Amino acid sequence: MTWQRDATKRGLQQSLSYDRGSDRARKTQARLGIALFGFVLVYAIIAFRLVLYAATADSHVVRRGGSIDAIATARPDILDRNGEILATDLKTPSLFAEPRRIIDPDEATELLAGVLADLDSREVRDRLGSKRGFAWLKRDISPAQQQEVHRLGIPGIGFLAENKRVYPNGNEFSHIIGHVNIDNQGIAGIEKWIDNRGLADLHRAGFGVDREQEPVRLGVDLRVQHALHDELIAARDTFKADAAAGIVLDVRSGEIVAMVSVPDYNPNNPREALEPSRINRLTTGVYEMGSTFKALTIAMALDSGKVTLNSSFDARGSLRYGHFNISDYHAQNRVLTVPEIFTYSSNIGAAKIALSQGVENHKAFLAKVGQLDRLRTELPESAEPIVPRHWGELNTVTIAYGHGLSVAPLQSVMGVAAIVNGGYLIPPTFLKRSPAEARAIAKSVVKPETSAAMRYLMRLNAEKGTATKADVKGFYVGGKTGTAEKVINGHYSKHRLMTDFMAVLPADDPRFLLLIMLDEPQPTAETHGFATSGWNAAPVAAKVITRIAPLLHLEPRFDMPPADRLILASAKEGR
Amino acid sequence: MIMRLVHVVVVAALVVAAIDVYTIKFESTVRAEHLAKLAAEIKRERDTIAALRAEWALLDNPARIEALVHRYLAIKMLDPAQIEHLDSLPERPPVPPAPQPDAIATIIDALEPEFPPGATPGPASAAAGAAR
Numbered sequence: 001m002t003w004q005r006d007a008t009k010r011g012l013q014q015s016l017s018y019d020r021g022s023d024r025a026r027k028t029q030a031r032l033g034i035a036l037f038g039f040v041l042v043y044a045i046i047a048f049r050l051v052l053y054a055a056t057a058d059s060h061v062v063r064r065g066g067s068i069d070a071i072a073t074a075r076p077d078i079l080d081r082n083g084e085i086l087a088t089d090l091k092t093p094s095l096f097a098e099p100r101r102i103i104d105p106d107e108a109t110e111l112l113a114g115v116l117a118d119l120d121s122r123e124v125r126d127r128l129g130s131k132r133g134f135a136w137l138k139r140d141i142s143p144a145q146q147q148e149v150h151r152l153g154i155p156g157i158g159f160l161a162e163n164k165r166v167y168p169n170g171n172e173f174s175h176i177i178g179h180v181n182i183d184n185q186g187i188a189g190i191e192k193w194i195d196n197r198g199l200a201d202l203h204r205a206g207f208g209v210d211r212e213q214e215p216v217r218l219g220v221d222l223r224v225q226h227a228l229h230d231e232l233i234a235a236r237d238t239f240k241a242d243a244a245a246g247i248v249l250d251v252r253s254g255e256i257v258a259m260v261s262v263p264d265y266n267p268n269n270p271r272e273a274l275e276p277s278r279i280n281r282l283t284t285g286v287y288e289m290g291s292t293f294k295a296l297t298i299a300m301a302l303d304s305g306k307v308t309l310n311s312s313f314d315a316r317g318s319l320r321y322g323h324f325n326i327s328d329y330h331a332q333n334r335v336l337t338v339p340e341i342f343t344y345s346s347n348i349g350a351a352k353i354a355l356s357q358g359v360e361n362h363k364a365f366l367a368k369v370g371q372l373d374r375l376r377t378e379l380p381e382s383a384e385p386i387v388p389r390h391w392g393e394l395n396t397v398t399i400a401y402g403h404g405l406s407v408a409p410l411q412s413v414m415g416v417a418a419i420v421n422g423g424y425l426i427p428p429t430f431l432k433r434s435p436a437e438a439r440a441i442a443k444s445v446v447k448p449e450t451s452a453a454m455r456y457l458m459r460l461n462a463e464k465g466t467a468t469k470a471d472v473k474g475f476y477v478g479g480k481t482g483t484a485e486k487v488i489n490g491h492y493s494k495h496r497l498m499t500d501f502m503a504v505l506p507a508d509d510p511r512f513l514l515l516i517m518l519d520e521p522q523p524t525a526e527t528h529g530f531a532t533s534g535w536n537a538a539p540v541a542a543k544v545i546t547r548i549a550p551l552l553h554l555e556p557r558f559d560m561p562p563a564d565r566l567i568l569a570s571a572k573e574g575r
Numbered sequence: 576m577i578m579r580l581v582h583v584v585v586v587a588a589l590v591v592a593a594i595d596v597y598t599i600k601f602e603s604t605v606r607a608e609h610l611a612k613l614a615a616e617i618k619r620e621r622d623t624i625a626a627l628r629a630e631w632a633l634l635d636n637p638a639r640i641e642a643l644v645h646r647y648l649a650i651k652m653l654d655p656a657q658i659e660h661l662d663s664l665p666e667r668p669p670v671p672p673a674p675q676p677d678a679i680a681t682i683i684d685a686l687e688p689e690f691p692p693g694a695t696p697g698p699a700s701a702a703a704g705a706a707r
Contacts, residue, residue, distance in 0.1 A: 039589060046596055053600065085632040091622045168632035226637035474655035546655065556655035 073184050074163045076194065076213040078177060080222040081257075081432060086173050087191070087267075089163040089184075093146040095137040097128055101156035105129045108154045115148045116141065139182060140164055165191075167267045169222065172229045175280035176220060176259055176379075176430060179267035188273065190218065190430060193378045219255030219432045224248055227547040228258045232516075235540040236262055239521035239531075244540075245281045247410060247515045248548065251417040251504070252435040254426035254442075256377075257512065257552070259410075281517070284381045286406035290482030290533070291466075292416065292502050293402030294350045295454060298342060299419045300365040301353045303450040309457075309568075312337045313356075315348040321394050326351060329483070329532070330466070342457045343465030345481065347401040354400030355393065362396045368445050369415040370425055371407050378430045383408050402482055403492070409500070409517055416480075417513045420458065420504045423451045452567060459507035459563035470503055470538040472545045474556030478507030478563075479541065481533035486520070496520050501537035505545060505554065508566050512552060516541045 078087040095116075102108055105128035113121045116138060127135040139162065141149075146159055165180045167173065178189020186192040194216060228246045236244040245261040261281045265272035272278060279285060301307035315336045318327040330344045341349030354362050366372055374384045386406040388395045398404035410428060418425040424442035446454075458478030462471040467479035482500040485492040500517040504510045516537045527535040549556070560566060633639075644650060 042593075046593075050596075050600075053603070084635075085628060088625060088629045088632070090626055090629055166629055168629060169636055170638070172638065223637055226641075230638070230641070472655065474658075546652065549655065550653055550658065555660065556658050558656070 074213065075165060075180070075184055075186070075191070077215040078190060078194075079215050079217050080220050080225075081218065081255075082221065083217075084222045085168060086218065086220075086222070087165060087167050087177055090166050091161045092140045092164045093143065093159040094139045094162045095141055095146075095149060096158055096160055097135050097137050098156045098158070099128050099130050099132050099135055102128050103155060108157065111152045111154060112137065112149065112157075115152065116145060169226075170268065171264050171266050172222075172225055172260070173220070174264040174267050174273070175261050175282075176218070176225075176256075177267060178379075179270040179273065181270075187270075188381070189379055190216065192380045196380070217432050218430050219250070219253070219257060220259070220430065221257050221551065223551050224548045225258040225260065227551065228544055229260045229262070231540060231544045231547065232260050232262050235516075235518065235536070235543075239518060239524060239536050241518045241521040241536075243277070243281055243519040245409065245515075245517040245519075246544065247282055247413050247513075248552075249413050249417055249428060249513045249515075251421040251426075251510050251513050253433045253438040254414075254417075254428050255433050256410075256428050256430050258548075259430075280379075280381065281519070282409045282515075283375075283377065283379055284383050284408070286383045286386055286408050287498055287500075287517075288403050288406050288484040288487075289409065289412045289500060290402040290484030290498065291345045291347075291350075292412060292480050292482035292500055293399065293405075294342065294345065295416055295419055295458070295480050295502070296366065296369060296371070297350050297354050297362075297400045298338060298457065299446055299450055299454050300362065301357055302338075302453050303365075303446040304357060304361065307338065307353060307356065309338050309453055313341060313349045313352040315341065315346045315352070319348045319351055319397070321397055324394065324398075326397065339457055339460055342480075343461045345466050350400040351397040354396050359391060359393055359396045362399070363391055366399070366405070368425075369418055370427075371405070371411060371415055375408055375411040375414065375427075377410070377428055385411065402484060409515060413502070413513055413515045416502050416504075418445050419454045420451060420478075420507075420510045420513065422448050452570075455504065455507050455510065456563050456567040458504050459567060462507070463563060466534040467501070467503075467538050469534060470501060470541045470545070472542050472549070474558055475545055475549050475554060476506035476508055476557065476560055477503050477542075477545060478505070478510075479503040479538065481538055483532040495531075497531055499531070499533035499537045501533050501541045503541045503545060505549065506557075507563065508560075508570075511554065514541055514544060514548075516544065 074089055075087075077085060077089070080086055097108075099105070105125060108128055109121050109125045112124060113119050119138060124137055127137065137157075149157065150159075163184055165184055167177065167179075174189075176189055178186060178191040180186050180191050186195040228248060232244040232246050235241070243262060246258070247256060247260075248258040249255070250257055259282055261279075263275075263278050264280075265275070265278050267273075281287075298307075301311075302309070312335050315328065315331075316333050318325055320326075326347050328344070328346050328348055330346070332340070332344055332346065336344065336346055336349050338349075338353070340346070341353065357365075363372075372385060372387050374382055376382050385408065388399075388404060395404050414425065414428050417428075423444050423446040424439070425445045426438045426442045455478060458467075458480060459476065460478075461467045461481075462477050462479050466481045467477075470479045471477050480502050482502070484498045484500075485494060486496040486498055487493070488496055498517070498519055499521055500515060503514040503516075505512050505514065518537050518540070521531050521536045523529045523531045523535075
């Protein structure tokens with residue numbers, strides 16, 4: 001071992017000394033060795049640094065870019081069917097403090113209170129005085145306020161850019177879109193649906209801070225929604241109704257083109273949403289829909305084949321059932337044919353038609369057209385229909401004309417849409433959907449011939465029945481009125497009514513179904529003291545149709561033949 | 576001799592390589608910084624676009640437009656009878672032929688430039704006066 005060390009020592013000495021006596025060859029070799037070692041070392045370091053640099057360069061960039069970024073998470077924009085913005089994110093500054101770094105909490109509080117007038121100084125003083133690392137002082141301040149606070153130059157005070165949700169259309173879409181809380185989490189409507197669909201998980205994992213998210217496209221139309229909203233507010237005023245609501249449904253695709261329930265609230269100020277009178281009556285309320293249910297009753301009878309349009313039923317006098325006495329509002333006191341029962345809106349006739357089908361068939365049919373189960377849409381809020389526990393003959397009698405079974409109005413719209421669109425029950429949606437996609441999930445519930453007969457009845461009703469006030473010239477409207485007495489203290493009240501109107505347009509080849517609903521409309525001078533649907537809901541529907549039909553690309557056609565020639569004849573020839 | 580040459584070449588290559596590596600590193604740093612700057616700028620632009628779009632949506636809101644229309648314009652609701660299909664419109668009437676030039680007017684027009692402008696209240700100067 002020692003000789004080895006000696007040799008190394010000698011070699012080193014020789015290589016470093018410039019002695020004449022040293023061996024030149026050995027010296028050169030040793031020097032080269034040192035140089036080689038040095039360079040290898042340098043290269044190794046360079047290579048190592050390169051690898052390190054390549055591996056860490058990204059995080060370096062991210063750290064620079066995102067240092068002041070948001071806490072409140074970004075949400076996708078919500079667009080209407082034409083790409084108009086219904087909800088979007090805005091970056092707004094929020095003020096925070098790091099109390100540990102605050103030197104003088106009292107002074108800081110005083111300075112801040114001078115700039116931000118609506119600041120609660122006691123609360124701020126408490127927060128600044130605490131020993132926490134982070135505390136919000138005020139969320140969502142204006143850029144001008146940010147500038148002023150910045151100029152105060154208080155150490156330990158900073159700003160974070162937060163995403164704030166804004167709804168440029170205010171009240172109009174409140175019940176569809178819902179709203180978010182201060183942390184930008186959806187708590188109602190489509191906003192909540194977006195969260196449930198996985199956005200919440202994304203946020204919890206720390207992603208989704210950027211606005212690189214695909215916008216959510218709804219099937220609703222901003223302009224149609226506005227027209228409906230505007231007319232319903234006017235109608236609620238005119239008839240001094242408690243509430244007014246309306247839906248426009250595309251019967252081919254099941255898309256909800258507009259849905260309004262007033263009173264509503266401003267999603268930019270979600271505190272209003274807590275008032276119970278502002279609920280969405282169309283999905284979270286259940287109502288006895290009144291005579292519009294007769295459409296379902298008659299469709300059931302026609303579809304069974306046992307009843308035709310030429311069948312007639314005795315509607316004389318009044319129908320006594322137990323201690324119930326059922327009478328007609330437009331009493332004719334004679335034998336009525338099926339179209340007459342529909343156009344005179346005869347309760348007795350409808351009840352007799354339903355009885356002719358039997359209780360079980362009636363129940364099965366209503367279940368088939370989706371009236372007995374809870375209807376679920378994208379909206380998180382939904383209501384269970386109130387179905388009688390023991391469904392006897394009396395129930396069938398009353399349900400035939402729309403009393404004794406409470407359903408969500410959207411649900412009844414779905415049912416009637418299936419009756420008029422050729423028999424396809426399509427679950428309604430707020431999202432965009434093509435007719436082909438709707439066909440794929442649709443369930444056939446009545447025969448096409450039954451549907452054609454129902455379209456004929458709806459049109460006939462607008463030509464010479466209870467719905468004449470809704471007949472907008474040029475759009476071939478068909479419709480059915482409905483007036484339900486509200487149950488007050490366990491009894492039906494003659495004066496507290498819920499009126500509704502279902503309009504199908506155009507009746508020969510339906511594209512849209514419109515529901516107008518008024519809760520406790522009052523008679524006015526123009527309605528000659530009446531408060532039934534034909535006097536309030538139907539004219540409102542006419543106004544709405546006049547406004548929305550051009551928006552829905554419906555072309556007005558004049559000089560159309562009456563319903564029996566256009567719809568019935570073509571149905572007989574065509575199929 | 577050959578060995579020395581090889582050494583010189585190797586050392587030179589080494590120096591060149593070192594310089595090259597340094598340059599690449601420097602450049603990549605510059606680019607990374609540029610990238611970060613651009614990314615921040617894009618983000619800012621996107622936020623601005625989003626803010627402007629939100630403002631546009633606010634200004635473009637049908638309720639607001641309607642209120643303005645009621646205030647400043649006298650337009651009425653569209654009546655369905657006003658909508659007409661293009662096919663049902665009548666043919667465009669034929670364009671009437673251009674009127675024959677008036678012989679005397681042509682002569683006067685030809686003479687006009689001979690008079691100094693403004694000397695006589697001719698039709699041209701009268702028109703100019705009206706324009707003013």
